[in-house]
Amino acid sequence: MEVESVSASEEGESLIEAILEKRSSEEIHSKIKNGAPLWYQNQEGISALHAAAYNEDLPIIKVLLENGAVWNSVDDLGNTAGDIALSFNNEDCYRTIRDAGLRSEFFLSHLSSKSIEIDAPSSIILRNEDSTAAGSQSEFLNSPLLFTKDENGQAICKVKVEDEEIGVMMGWEREIMKQTVHQLVEEHPGVSSLKVLNIGFGLGIIDGFFQSLSPPPAEHFIIEAHPDVLKHMKEQGWYENPGVTILEGRWQDVIDDERLLGLGGLDIVYTDTFSESYQDLKEFFEHLPDLLSGPNARFSFFNGLGATNALFYDVYTNLADLHLTNLGMVVKWSDVDVGCDDGKWSGTRKYFGMRLYRLPIAQMAIQ
Ligand SMILES: C[S@@+](CC[C@H](N)C(=O)[O-])C[C@H]1O[C@@H](n2cnc3c(N)ncnc32)[C@H](O)[C@@H]1O
Structure with missing residues (x-):
């Protein structure tokens, strides 16, 4: 040997x-x-x-x-x-x-969705060795969260993982959320009475932007799983906001809720969760044909997987594009310059190292 x-x-x-x-x-x-x-x-x-x-x-x-x-x-x-x-x-x-x-990730993701056991330690999407709150949902949902502000006044929601602090959501992502809402609603034919679904409240940045639309959405659903985030939302009065419905639980468990399905299709769907893998995101993509109201409806997601390395970020971005295309969707990508100021991490783990965020807007292709 x-x-x-x-x-x-x-x-x-x-x-x-x-x-x-x-x-x-x-x-x-x-x-x-x-x-x-x-x-x-x-x-x-x-x-x-x-x-x-x-x-x-x-x-x-x-x-x-x-x-x-x-x-x-x-x-x-x-x-x-x-x-x-x-x-x-x-x-x-x-x-x-x-x-x-x-090609390799696409193939491996296909095998894994068919529950075929594969031994591919070199795959970036299948590697799931992280059993801490950053990589395991059950660990994350049982870990206390801290809502605070850093020394620059930036809002942060963070979780402690062993000796390290990790931002679940950080104020520097505000520009990404703002641009996302702008592109989701711009010239949308249903803008006067939008039916919106957001998954993952975090700091409530994107939900805040949806609420400040004029007029605000006719129906605004928020799915949120973490008990500390739900408590924070209650303290901030989100449960009393007219037109807002909060579905408590993991999206996997509440996505078939009658209140959502009874709407007859959503105009806008956004998802940005935490401690989930690409396979979870892909599984969410598969619900889109049932969730969206038709070709005018728009979907976006926080495109942050693999974003500590340019090649991995590019592969994830293209993989998502391929999987959405396979579902009959067309994706438009644009860049948001998020700068490269390391001060924005405030001592927490850096999970996004690119200067340009690649923002997706997907719609069902017209047949
Ligand atoms: C990154 S934050 C979302 C930030 C949000 N986009 C904003 O603008 O502030 C992720 C949120 O997703 C929630 N979350 C994580 N996994 C989830 C799941 N499977 N279903 C529903 N919510 C989940 C977390 O508790 C957290 O509040």
């Missing part, structure tokens, strides 16, 4: 070296054909795919991916091969790696 892993690491090193030294493609192909391990990462975390990305060598990138190279392995600096291609502005190399990731 030991002998085997020594030779695997020797072969892995030798392949990386051959790529970095730009040896002949025959030599590199022969090493791959002879079984050099493509998963191997050297002491700096560099894999053969990273090496090919450093060389901007598109043919070798393609051969590596076709032979099973891991598209999302991260080196010691936190970079994937895709990030390296992006840093060289090499669109072809970047897209080739991104599309391989997208």
Whole structure:
């Protein structure tokens, strides 16, 4: 066994070296054909795919991916091969790696929705090792939340995870929520009597924007699961707001509530939950054809998964687009500049590292 892993690491090193030294493609192909391990990462975390990305060598990138190279392995600096291609502005190399990731995640997500057991530790959407309140719903729903303001006066709702504080919702997302509402209602033919559903109250930012529309929605449903958020909503008088109905519980448990289904279709649906995975979001997408009133209805969601890494964010964004398209929807994407001021995290875990937030607006395609 030991002998085997020594030779695997020797072969892995030798392949990386051959790529970095730009040896002949025959030599590199022969090493791959002879079984050099493509998963191997050297002491700096560099894999053969990273090496090919450093060389901007598109043919070798393609051969590596076709032979099973891991598209999302991260080196010691936190970079994937895709990030390296992006840093060289090499669109072809970047897209080739991104599309391989997208195909792989799409396929794995399909298998997982069919409850087929798969062992794919390299999948970003299937990896669910986080059993803390940040990654486990039951843990989150049993953890106390703190509604407070940071030193800059920014409102925060946070949860403590072991020794770390994580923002469930933070005031800096206000611009995203504002732009989302703007695009959800802009020139909407039903704007004078909207039927709106929002999932996840958090700090109530998006619900506040919906309520300040003129006129406010005729029907405004909010689904919220966390007992501390529900208590906060009561204290703030949300239960008494005319036209507002609060459905207490997880969306998974209340999405079939008669009060919602009895409306005959919603004009606007938004979802932004916490401690849920991409698979949960995809499961929510599947309810949309039943929830939306028709082709004029609009849907958006907080597009934040994978947003600590440019490649992962791009893969998640495109994966969501593919899954919504498969449901017969068309998605328009626009960018919201959220800046890169690290002060906005106020000591909490940074969960969004991109300068540009990619805002989705989806509608059922007209048949
Ligand atoms: C990020 S916050 C939403 C922030 C909100 N968009 C705003 O503008 O303030 C997420 C909210 O979703 C709630 N939540 C998490 N999982 C949920 C679920 N499965 N069903 C309903 N609500 C959920 C959390 O308790 C939290 O209040």
